[in-house]
Amino acid sequence: MVPVDYYIILSAILFTIGAMGVLIRRNPLIIFMSIELMLNAGNLAFVAFSNMYKSFNGQIFVFFVIAVAAAEVAVGLALIVEIFKTKKNINIDEMNSLKG
Amino acid sequence: MTSELIVFLVLSLVAIAAALGMVFSRNAVYSALFLVLNFTTVAVFYLLLGAPFIAMSQITVYAGAIMVLFLFVIMLLGVDSLAPSKSLPWQKPLAFSLAFILVVESVYLLISRAQPNMVVTAPDIAVNSMDNLREMAMTMFNQFLLPFEVTSVLLLVAMVGAIVLTNREKVGRK
Numbered sequence: 389m390v391p392v393d394y395y396i397i398l399s400a401i402l403f404t405i406g407a408m409g410v411l412i413r414r415n416p417l418i419i420f421m422s423i424e425l426m427l428n429a430g431n432l433a434f435v436a437f438s439n440m441y442k443s444f445n446g447q448i449f450v451f452f453v454i455a456v457a458a459a460e461v462a463v464g465l466a467l468i469v470e471i472f473k474t475k476k477n478i479n480i481d482e483m484n485s486l487k488g
Numbered sequence: 489m490t491s492e493l494i495v496f497l498v499l500s501l502v503a504i505a506a507a508l509g510m511v512f513s514r515n516a517v518y519s520a521l522f523l524v525l526n527f528t529t530v531a532v533f534y535l536l537l538g539a540p541f542i543a544m545s546q547i548t549v550y551a552g553a554i555m556v557l558f559l560f561v562i563m564l565l566g567v568d569s570l571a572p573s574k575s576l577p578w579q580k581p582l583a584f585s586l587a588f589i590l591v592v593e594s595v596y597l598l599i600s601r602a603q604p605n606m607v608v609t610a611p612d613i614a615v616n617s618m619d620n621l622r623e624m625a626m627t628m629f630n631q632f633l634l635p636f637e638v639t640s641v642l643l644l645v646a647m648v649g650a651i652v653l654t655n656r657e658k659v660g661r662k
Binding site (some may be wrong): 389390393394395396397398399400401402403404405406407408409411412413415417418420421422424425428429432433435436438439444445447448450451452454455456457458459460462463465466467468469470472474486 | 491492493500503504507508509510511516517518520521523527530533534535536537539542545546548549550553554557558561562563565566579580581583584586587590591594597598623624627628632633636639643645646647649650653654
């Protein structure tokens with residue numbers, strides 16, 4: 389028997405690592421991966437609470453979050469490829485103009 | 489100490505190590521592979537929590553589709569490791585302290601709101617059978633039918649958006 393608190397603590401730690409990755413990395417691909425990690429930590433908390441309350445609603449929410457993450461990744465990677473085609477570089481510090 | 493707790497502790501160490509490796513490795517391909525490891529361990533957590541359908545979708549959608557897309561883009565752009573730019577010297581210490589504050593306050597808030605002494609029940613045989621999937625499908629297609637359809641529209645919009653974004657030059661040339 390695992391206390392549900394452990395899952396919540398693990399989820400918080402994973403979320404924080406993701407947030408830290410967004411703060412310290414300069415590669416937009418790594419920043420995207422960190423965002424995926426944060427979404428994943430949220431999903432873990434959803435499933436833990438779903439098990440705790442014996443309700444399926446948490447798992448349904450995880451399903452929607454996975455769909456939103458897939459959509460976000462498709463659009464975001466298309467943007468990164470397009471920025472790379474224009475600037476020949478994807479350093480996040482040089483993405484400072486909206487109309488490049 | 490039950491076997492379930494041992495599995496949880498070992499896998500949580502693996503998950504945290506993989507997440508840290510994802511953030512701190514210099515090579516983007518290594519980061520992607522560390523993230524695949526993290527997603528797989530989280531899928532095992534879903535199995536422990538009695539959510540087999542979510543665990544399988546996690547592996548197929550995240551570890552399969554999304555990470556393959558990431559690896560495609562990393563190798564397409566050929567930017568495995570960026571040249572180190574002159575970074576702000578106070579950025580890392582500030583990020584670490586902010587992350588520490590975030591983990592403390594999120595753990596405190598979640599724990600103080602969650603009902604204490606609740607344990608996660610192990611998936612019994614009934615949960616692992618098809619009944620689980622049937623119940624979940626009934627909930628999704630009765631109670632959550634409208635959000636489900638909105639999600640399909642969202643995926644369509646994302647697909648159209650990705651095509652339009654990467655196809656811009658051809659449209660402009662006409």
